[in-house]
Amino acid sequence: MKGQKNKDRLATVMMLILFIILAILIIIPIYTIFLASFKPGGDLLQYGLNLKIDFSRMSFDNYVLLFAGKHEYWRWFFNSIILTVITVVLTLIISAFVGYGFAAYDFKGKNVLFIVVLIILSIPLEVVMLPLYKQMSTWKLMDSYVAVVLPFLAHASTIFFFRQYLLGLPKSLIEAGRIDGATEYGIFVRLIIPIMKPAFAAMAILNGMNAWNNYLWPLLVIRSSDKYTLTLGLNTLINPYGDNYSLLVVGSFFSIIPIFILFVCFQQYFIEGMTAGAVKE
Numbered sequence: 001m002k003g004q005k006n007k008d009r010l011a012t013v014m015m016l017i018l019f020i021i022l023a024i025l026i027i028i029p030i031y032t033i034f035l036a037s038f039k040p041g042g043d044l045l046q047y048g049l050n051l052k053i054d055f056s057r058m059s060f061d062n063y064v065l066l067f068a069g070k071h072e073y074w075r076w077f078f079n080s081i082i083l084t085v086i087t088v089v090l091t092l093i094i095s096a097f098v099g100y101g102f103a104a105y106d107f108k109g110k111n112v113l114f115i116v117v118l119i120i121l122s123i124p125l126e127v128v129m130l131p132l133y134k135q136m137s138t139w140k141l142m143d144s145y146v147a148v149v150l151p152f153l154a155h156a157s158t159i160f161f162f163r164q165y166l167l168g169l170p171k172s173l174i175e176a177g178r179i180d181g182a183t184e185y186g187i188f189v190r191l192i193i194p195i196m197k198p199a200f201a202a203m204a205i206l207n208g209m210n211a212w213n214n215y216l217w218p219l220l221v222i223r224s225s226d227k228y229t230l231t232l233g234l235n236t237l238i239n240p241y242g243d244n245y246s247l248l249v250v251g252s253f254f255s256i257i258p259i260f261i262l263f264v265c266f267q268q269y270f271i272e273g274m275t276a277g278a279v280k281e
Contacts, residue, residue, distance in 0.1 A: 030256065037062055037253045041245030062250035071244075073251050075226065076233030080212060081258065083229060087149050087211040088204055094153050095203070096196065099162025100188055104174055114163075121156040125217065133220055147221040148214075158203050165199040166192070201266035208262050212255075230255055 032049050038058040066073060101107075102114055132151050141147040169192075177187035193200075215231040222228060228236070234251055237244040 033249065033253045033256075037250040039249075041247070041249060044245045044249055062246045065246055066250045066254065069247070071247060072225070072228075072233060073230075073247060076228050076230045077255075079227060080230040080255075083145055083148060084208055084211040084258075086145070087152070088207050090149065090153050091155050091158060091207050092200055092203055095155050095158035096162050096193070096200070097188070098154060098159045100166055100192060102159070102163040103166035103169075104171075117156050117159055121160060129217070129220065132217075136221055142221055143223040143227065144221075145227070148218050151217075155207065158207060161203060162196070162199060165196065169195060201268075205263055205266055209259055212259055 028051075032051060035051065035053065035058075036044060036049055038060070039054075039062075040057060041062070043057065065071075102110065102117075136142055136147040136151070141150070173191060173195075174187055177191050182190065213231060214229070215235070218229050218232055219235075222232060225233075225236070230251075234248055234255070237248045237251075
């Protein structure tokens with residue numbers, strides 16, 4: 001018994017050390033960009049990102065430039081917020097309906113369709129990028145947010161997650177709703193959606209991160225500078241004819257804040273949502 005306790009204690013210590021190392025590896029890049037946001041933009045070009053603290057060269061000039069300077073940063077910022085909110089809301093709604101259909105109903109071709117979802121899940125964007133581009137061009141949706149959002153509304157990984165999550169719910173819940181006279185949509189809205197809050201929170205964080213950081217696809221379909229997302233706009237600050245590292249550094253650091261807020265708002269459900277689908281009754 002004593003030997004087992006020592007082993008458990010050793011395992012706990014090792015896990016603690018591992019998590020501390022992982023936390024340091026995650027925090028260091030954020031801390032580095034935070035320090036760089038107080039340094040002149042030229043320092044990034046001359047010395048690169050580093051952990052050196054030189055108070056004589058640190059100031060709030062970059063933040064003054066961010067909030068009071070003449071640039072399009074805030075237009076890009078709010079474009080990204082609008083696009084992220086629309087993407088997350090529509091993706092969660094559509095994927096939840098599809099996942100619920102796979103989990104709650106038996107219909108002809110169900111397994112074949114689910115295999116298609118799994119195949120789509122394994123295909124990277126780069127493989128289907130050109131066909132999607134041609135399709136958006138044929139539909140005359142180029143240079144619009146519709147082209148950015150539409151191809152990924154029924155997100156394969158989100159559908160798979162919702163299906164696995166709902167498989168863990170008792171079928172008696174749905175039957176009880178039918179006995180009470182609720183419609184199929186009523187059952188989904190009144191009974192299923194409240195239970196799915198942890199799953200919605202987990203997928204809101206993951207889809208929100210993907211939408212906020214999305215760069216390659218918007219780069220292909222967005223052409224007008226006033227429609228640029230934050231990732232596209234920040235990329236334009238460096239070009240062969242000049243650069244604006246001061247705005248780039250502080251803007252990059254400030255772009256982390258919305259995702260941090262999103263995680264803080266939903267973190268109480270995040271772990272529950274990510275682990276609930278692993279247990280099936």
